[in-house]
Amino acid sequence: MTIESEVGLALIEGQYTLTSAESLTAGMFVSELASVPGISAVLPGAFVTYSAAAKHQLVGVSQELIDSHGVVSAEVAYAMAQGARDTLQTDFAISFTGVAGPDELEGHPAGTVFIGLVGPKQFERTLECHFKGDRLAVRQASVQAGMQMILDALRNIA
Structure with a gap:
């Protein structure tokens, strides 16, 4: 079973809803999760916030x-x-x-990723990762790390 299937089934079984706000992954996370049959019961929508302006406009990150x-x-x-x-x-x-990547941004080298996760019972976690590889590899590794974060959170909350 793929990790996105595990995450999707765990969300569905627990009746936990989920959304995402994606910058460097540009919707890759929600696209993979959407491959799980029945996911629409717990996935009302998602945000692609590629620019700083979109982060502010769509999900309210303060300037x-x-x-x-x-x-x-x-x-x-x-x-x-x-x-x-x-x-x-x-x-x-x-x-x-x-x-x-391939270039650095704000003094951070390619492969630097921050993943945030918030949930019920004041659950909150932020993970800093440093992945190797090209753009696609970094994006895929980010999605996989995010999936694992959700699985871990669901196990701890249940």
């Missing part, structure tokens, strides 16, 4: 936070997840922000 920490930061990853969760009123929200 002050972006200015002070940069878009490649744990603080912005957390704010993206929280904003997405608040906007769609889901149980969980996950976010991805970082540098897929």
Whole structure:
């Protein structure tokens, strides 16, 4: 069984809703999750917030936070997840922000990724990752790490 199938089935079984706010993954996470039959019961929608302006407009990340920490930061990853969760009123929200490459961004090398996850019972976690490889490899590794974060969270909350 694939990790996205595990995540999808666990969400469906637990009746936990989920949304995502994706920057460097550009919808790859939600696309993989959407391959799970029945996922529409717990996946009301998602956000692709590729630019700083979209992070602000779509999921309410404050411009002050972006200015002070940069878009490649744990603080912005957390704010993206929280904003997405608040906007769609889901149980969980996950976010991805970082540098897929090939160039660095805000002084961070390619492969630097921050993943934010918020959920019920004041659950919140932010993960900093440093992946190797080309743009596609970094994006795929980010999605896989996010899937694992959700599985771990579901196991801890249940």
